[in-house]
Each structure stands twice: as C-alpha cells, then as structure tokens.
Amino acid sequence: MKNLMVTGGCGFIGGNFIRYVLTETGFSGRIINVDKLTYAGNPESLDDVAKQFPGRYVFEQVDICDAKEIDRVFNEYGIDAVAHFAAESHVDRSITAPGEFIQTNLIGTYTLLEAARARLESFELFHHVSTDEVFGSLGETGAFTEHTPYQPNSPYSASKAGSDHLVRAYHETFKLPTTMSNCSNNYGPYHFPEKLIPLVLLNAKEGKPLPVYGDGMQVRDWLYVRDHAVAIWTVMQKGGRGETYNVGGRCEMPNLRVVEMICDLLDEMVGPLAGHTSRRELITFVKDRPGHDRRYAIDCSKIQKELSWEPEETFATSLRKTIQWYLDNPEWVKHVRSGEYQNWVKTNYGNRN
Ligand code: NAD
C-alpha cells in the first residue's frame, strides 16, 4: 500500500484517520485525500498535516460520484488502496432531504468500487467505513454482532446498508480485496456541530437551549475517534480480506446522561453560567426524531480476539479532552459554523478549481 486514497478526509473521522496514519503509524506512503467539500468538509482541519508532510499528503477536491475525475485521480497517483469515509452522515438531514444520501453513499461507493475493479491486478485493498446503524434498533438487552441481520430504519442507515452490500458483492463476485468496519457513535476533535456531543457542548458553553429528543433515554455506544482510527488501520493491516469487523467502545449511555455530563464538566472547566446554578437548567426536551432507534450496542469481541484491538480511552477522560479541544479552537468552530472555510478553499485552491 503506497498510494492510499482516503475519501472524505476533510470530515470528522476521515481527518482524524489521516492525522493518525501520518503521525503515529510509521506509514511511509502517500495519502491522497479526495473530498467534495460539502458543508461538513473543512480542509483547514488538516492544514498542519499538509505543512508537516509536503508531498506525502495531497488534497483533491473531487466528488466521489464523478467517475471521470475518480479515474483521473486513480491514474495520476497510482492509487493502490482506498479507505472510504466520504458520506452524507447526519440522520436528521437524511429525514429532511434523502436525495444526497442516495447519491453519495450509494452511487459514490459504486463509482469507487468500479474504479478499483478496473485495476484488479494491482489493487491491494478497499476498506469501507460503515456504521452500526445498519443493524437497526435493539431492545433492552443484547448487542450487534457481525451476524446480526441488517434492518436499517433511516434513509441514512438504509443508504449505508446498501453501500455495505455493494462492497460485499464486489468481493464475492469480482474478488476485489475488501475489508469493512461497522462502528458505533464517535466523538472527539473536529466533529461538525450538528451531532449531539459538539452541538450540546457549544450550546452549553454559550448558554443556549440543549435539545434532547423525546425522553432522552435512547442509548448509544460511544467511542473516541482516535480509537476508531486505530481500529480501521488495524483492520486494514491485519484483517481478513472479505471480512467485516464491528467496532465499539463498550460504553453504552442514554443521551440525557451524556448531556448532563457535558453540563457538569463545563461548569467545572469554565465556571457556571451567569444566572444559573447548573448548565443542566438549559436542557430542553423537544419533539422526537421520526423512526428514532432506541438502543445501539456493539459486540466487538471479533476485532478484540482476532486483531487484538482494544479501545484505549474512557468516556469521562476523553469527553473532557474533547470539551477542552473545542474551548481551545474557537476559530475552527467559527469557520465551520459560518462556512467561512470556503474562503480558505478559494485562497488556497482558487487557481486549480
Ligand atoms: P462527516 O459528515 O464529518 O464527513 C463526511 C466527509 O465526506 C466531508 O468531508 C464531506 O465533504 C465528504 N463528502 C460528502 N459527500 C461527498 C462526495 N460526494 N464526494 C466526496 N466527498 C464527500 O462524516 P464522519 O462523521 O466523519 O463519518 C465518516 C464515515 O464514517 C461515514 O461513512 C459515516 O457513515 C461513518 N461513521 C460515522 C460515525 C460517526 O459517529 N460519525 C460512526 C460510524 C461510522
């Protein structure tokens, strides 16, 4: 693996993955970050990496649905492996406008698979990054294994499920070397503030209402983003071709508890808000999300036993680290909220595009 295409590298998890691979793994090849730069992609997040690894980190503003452009990038850089993160990723957006989800998550994945298939002799690995949401919702007990039947409930999870099936089919039918990971909810630096943790922590910092859907007792299994990056790299290095691995933090928490923890940590870290004894007073119960999955939990014993991967972080310590990161990076927050990073794109890439 010398020329690794990472799709969606300007997003939350893809960006953290690129940072991890280049700075911590000893990988000596080149990473080509292919990202369309939707509202969720911010190339500024990797500014320091671009400076630290000139020539070994390359950014290409390309839509993964554009077969001609994907073919050009494969040829220009001699792509021999893909780590595929690019996706429309927010469940709420998929409820209001599913079209882009079908386009990017299904057609985009298909376009990349076709480009890899056209180079079957020299192509080494297609790693597909997926979610536990493809399995649907759990009752009070149990956890998703790699054998749990797919039962997606939102347009987002249905589009991810379809892309998983395509990857599986390209391995079975065309012998494309693939690996896949289905991971639980991530949190950490560079998370776009539309998702629960960054949204709540920024609103709580600013004294705005903290929207909790329904009764707030929906359960998610939280994993720190660097642990996810390590899991993906481990699967890419050591995972069986054609295999899938579930990845999770063994950290089940009801949403309301997560929100309360953020409130308490912020009160301690920056002091209480004027006029409030606790930021918990900002919690506002709002209308539930339609089709809202009640509980997710991951059984990650396969990746633990077969590949010796373990999450390193605990929720309490890395939630504190995450809050500190947002406190330390107000400019990043300002730019993604206002879309101001688009100016950065014009300045840095204006001549190319
Ligand atoms: P994100 O929304 O933060 O980033 C997605 C990135 O993909 C953005 O940079 C965006 O510009 C890019 N993109 C979107 N459409 C594109 C297109 N057509 N062509 C090229 N680039 C495009 O998402 P994320 O949270 O980093 O998630 C990354 C992957 O991990 C997704 O596949 C998601 O399904 C999966 N996943 C996410 C979580 C989570 O908790 N966030 C958990 C498990 C799996």
Ligand code: TYD
């Ligand atoms: P989210 O971060 O959107 O991730 P996902 O839907 O992929 O799990 O939401 C996490 C949980 O938090 C989910 O149960 C929905 C809930 N939620 C709220 O209660 N309030 C909010 O404002 C948001 C964005 C999410």
